[in-house]
Amino acid sequence: MARSVTTRRKTLNTLFAWAVGLLIFFPILWTILTSFKTEAQAISDPPVFLFFDWTLENYAAVQERSNYMRFLWNSVIIAGGSTLLGLIIAIPAAWSMAFVPSRHTKDILLWMLSTKMLPAVGVLYPIYLIFIRMGLLDTKTGLVVVLMLINLPIIVWMLYTYFKEIPGEILEAARMDGATLKEEILYVLTPMAIPGIASTLLLNVILAWNEAFWTLNLTAAKAAPLTAFIASYSSPEGLFYAKLSAASTMAIAPILILGWFSQKQLVSGLTFGAVK
Amino acid sequence: MATQQSRSAARIMMAPAVILLLGWMLVPLTMTVWFSFKKYLPLRGGDLGWTGFDNYVRFFTSSAFWPSVQATLVIVGGVLAITIVFGVLLAALLNQPMWGRGIVRILVIAPFFVMPTVSALVWKNMFMDPVNGLFAHLWKLFGAEPVSWLSEASLESIILIVSWQWLPFATLILLTAIQSLDSEQLEAAEMDGAPPLKRFGFITLPHLSRAITVVVLIQTIFLLSIFAEIFVTTQGAFGTKTLTYLIYQRVLESQNVGLGSAGGVYAIILANIVAIFLMRIVGKNLDT
Numbered sequence: 001m002a003r004s005v006t007t008r009r010k011t012l013n014t015l016f017a018w019a020v021g022l023l024i025f026f027p028i029l030w031t032i033l034t035s036f037k038t039e040a041q042a043i044s045d046p047p048v049f050l051f052f053d054w055t056l057e058n059y060a061a062v063q064e065r066s067n068y069m070r071f072l073w074n075s076v077i078i079a080g081g082s083t084l085l086g087l088i089i090a091i092p093a094a095w096s097m098a099f100v101p102s103r104h105t106k107d108i109l110l111w112m113l114s115t116k117m118l119p120a121v122g123v124l125y126p127i128y129l130i131f132i133r134m135g136l137l138d139t140k141t142g143l144v145v146v147l148m149l150i151n152l153p154i155i156v157w158m159l160y161t162y163f164k165e166i167p168g169e170i171l172e173a174a175r176m177d178g179a180t181l182k183e184e185i186l187y188v189l190t191p192m193a194i195p196g197i198a199s200t201l202l203l204n205v206i207l208a209w210n211e212a213f214w215t216l217n218l219t220a221a222k223a224a225p226l227t228a229f230i231a232s233y234s235s236p237e238g239l240f241y242a243k244l245s246a247a248s249t250m251a252i253a254p255i256l257i258l259g260w261f262s263q264k265q266l267v268s269g270l271t272f273g274a275v276k
Numbered sequence: 277m278a279t280q281q282s283r284s285a286a287r288i289m290m291a292p293a294v295i296l297l298l299g300w301m302l303v304p305l306t307m308t309v310w311f312s313f314k315k316y317l318p319l320r321g322g323d324l325g326w327t328g329f330d331n332y333v334r335f336f337t338s339s340a341f342w343p344s345v346q347a348t349l350v351i352v353g354g355v356l357a358i359t360i361v362f363g364v365l366l367a368a369l370l371n372q373p374m375w376g377r378g379i380v381r382i383l384v385i386a387p388f389f390v391m392p393t394v395s396a397l398v399w400k401n402m403f404m405d406p407v408n409g410l411f412a413h414l415w416k417l418f419g420a421e422p423v424s425w426l427s428e429a430s431l432e433s434i435i436l437i438v439s440w441q442w443l444p445f446a447t448l449i450l451l452t453a454i455q456s457l458d459s460e461q462l463e464a465a466e467m468d469g470a471p472p473l474k475r476f477g478f479i480t481l482p483h484l485s486r487a488i489t490v491v492v493l494i495q496t497i498f499l500l501s502i503f504a505e506i507f508v509t510t511q512g513a514f515g516t517k518t519l520t521y522l523i524y525q526r527v528l529e530s531q532n533v534g535l536g537s538a539g540g541v542y543a544i545i546l547a548n549i550v551a552i553f554l555m556r557i558v559g560k561n562l563d564t
Contacts, residue, residue, distance in 0.1 A: 014374040020366065021383035026444070028386055030410070031398050039554035043408040046417075063359035093293035096286030106562050108294065110555055115301045119501045121520045122540035123304035125311065125527045130279045130304075149300045156293060181285060210391040217528065227504070230393040234400075234508040241402060248394040259389035260382055271494060275449050275487050 028252070031066075035245035042241035047062075053078070058246035066229065075225035075251075077140050078215070079208040082147035083155075089148075090155040091197070095189065098163035099171060109160065116153040118257065120213045130216060139221045146218065147208045154207070155200055158269045162196025166191055199265035202258055209255050226251040312537035315509070318533045331538035335526075344522040347431065347515055352499045354435035354494055355442060363446030363491070364484065368476065370447070371454045388444035392504035397438045400426060400509045437505055442498075442546075446491045453487035454480065486557070493554035500547055501512075519543055553558035 015196045022029075034042050036054045062068050097105045127146065128137075136142030167187070212227040219228050230251055233244045259266075267275055316323040335341060370381060377513050387395065390433045403410050404425035411423035425433040457480060465475050501520050512525060523543060527536030 010375070013369070013372040014376065015375050017369050017372070017380045018376070020369065021380040024381040024440070025386055027395070027398055027403065027440070028390065030402060031394075034402065045408075045413060047410060047413055064528060089292050089296065092289035096289040100282050100286035102283070102286075106559070108290070109562065110559050111556065112297055114294070114551060115297050117497055117547050117554075118301065118305070119520065119540075119543045119547045121501060121503070121523045121527075122544040122547075123308055124524065124540070125533050125537060126304035126307035128528070129307070149296060152293060152297060181282070203383050206389060210389070212392040213501070216393075216504060216507060217524075227391050227393050230391065230397060231504070231508050233397055241408065244397060244401060248398060252390050252394055255389045255391070256386060259386070263381070263385055263448065266385075266388075267449050270445065270448060271490050275452055275490055 015066060016049075028256075031245045032249050033245075034242055037242050037245075039239035039242045042245070043239065052077045058242045060248070060251070062243055062247045066232075068229070071224060071226050071229040072250070073141060074218060074223055075209060075227075077145045078147060078223075078225050079205050081144040082141070082151065082208045083204040086148045086152050086155045086204060087159075087197065087209070090152060090159055094159035094163055095158050095185065098160055098166075099168060109157065112153040112156055116150070120150075124217065127214075128217070137218060138222045140223045143215060143218060143223060143225070146214050147211055149208055150211070151204050154269065155204055157197060158200040158203065158265070159193075162200070163193060165196075168190050197239065199262060200269070202262040203265055203269045204260065206255055206259055232273075287443045308537045308540050308544075310537075311533050312533045312541050316534040316537075322365070327534065331534045332541070335535055335542065340517065340522055343515065344517050344519045348500065348518040348520070350431050351435055351438065351502070351516075351518060352496060354431070355438045355499055356495060357445040358435065358439040359442045359495065360488060360491065361445055363450050364481070364488070366443070366447045367450035367454050367484075368480065370451050385444035385448055387440050388442075388448075392502075393443065393508050395441055396437055396505040396508045396559060399433075399440070404433055426510055429512050430510055430516045434505060434509065434516055437509070438499065438502060441505075442495055445495070449491050453484050457545055459481050490557060491498060492555075493550060493557070495548050497547060497554065500543070500550070519546070 033049070035058055036056070037048070037052050038055055038057070041052045051081055097109065121204050131137040131142050134142075136145075170192070171184060171188060179188065209225075210227065212231075215225050215227045216231060219225070230244075230247060233240060233247065313326055313328065315327045316322070317324065366384060369375065370384070374380070401409070405421045406412055406424035409422075409425075411425065415422045423429060425534070461479055462475055465479055470478070502518070503520055503524065506512060506516055506518065506521050512518075512521045517525075519539070520543065523536050523539040526532050526539055
């Protein structure tokens, strides 16, 4: 028996939920609004909310002063590169664990997950030292590799969960029809796995984009992505709220949009399938 | 059925991931353990030989150790309490019938996608600044003296910032769990005359216990190693030096690698204690 909900109760729910939602979202909204103010308006007392002279000068100023596009490009390369590299390594591994499971599959999966639990600070100096010795400090290549490694367990897990849901009979049928392993992967498995691969890609781009331990500690001027660029505003000179807001808005906008698409995958991805 | 051939193919396909992760785990870990038994000061003489458990004892007995453990526990505990309590309430609210639920959900989970350096700096400057922050304006509006949050209430401020980042994660997972609750059970209880609070306490909450455990464990692992939020706000001053930040300072700022590595080993042990519980739950789920 379905419960009928009174309109009054629904209205109350709606009002309350929207108020809470807006309250939680407010810091982001405020940042976006401030990015369109002048520096003087950004710190005006009392604060102005919507009625100010909207301007784009902060966006121009951020780009001009610090060459924002270069940091953006570094972020794109590091987040995109580490995710793609991770997928290339993880797809075969997840495929074989999902379709040719052995006695050890479960142990291997759990062990992979356990490498994710290693606190980064515990291995900070060894990685730092290896990076210096190999000339990887402050290079995009180095960060692509490190971020790929820290996200690899999540990528394998997510893909494994998705591949598990593909019925094995279809693959067997393809094999009976004489498909080789390569054809099986390319023409049968891949099309069915695309949605899972896409959401894995999305979530990992987000995680890599926002990663702020290795990106802060292993980069200086050259390879610094947006996380490190924003951190440079922690010791500011003069008035900077509007510029900080403009830089922040540009840094989070692409990921907010990607994030909205990936909210469904977020739960199973981040809990390693423990909550579905 | 898997043939011998496909089995060996499977092994080859798994090899790159396994070998890479094995290397990523073993090489730096071995180095950290190795350094932890050495007096190693890269800027003041380099490798000065073996010292046994000296670093472990010194890290443990240093005046910064217990305050850092305390700060870590307060931050992790505070954030967990806030995100779980409000996460459950928010999830219950979002599960109610309403208009525009999709949009509200987006508003609520948005903070999770904001990079840590951005959220920390926005909170620090535009909200918590004692002169120009919004909190200062709000305080003045009610005739109160503005507070310099990050120095006078530093731990609370960090907890607020980090909770804001992690509340969406808790909410989203708890919401997913609530939605899997059988509504017939609730309806039966309602027809038997159980008031809303009792229905929530005796049916919804027990149903959520597993999801809550998962949230606690995953968040604990991530919260134990928060770094950027402290790096761009207090730099470890005003009692916000967590274990992670203390180790970072020993290793990179004062370049006392031996001492920092001993601290690193402590951090790894601590994280592993939490991890064991998480792995048990995840492992159980794999069987079903």
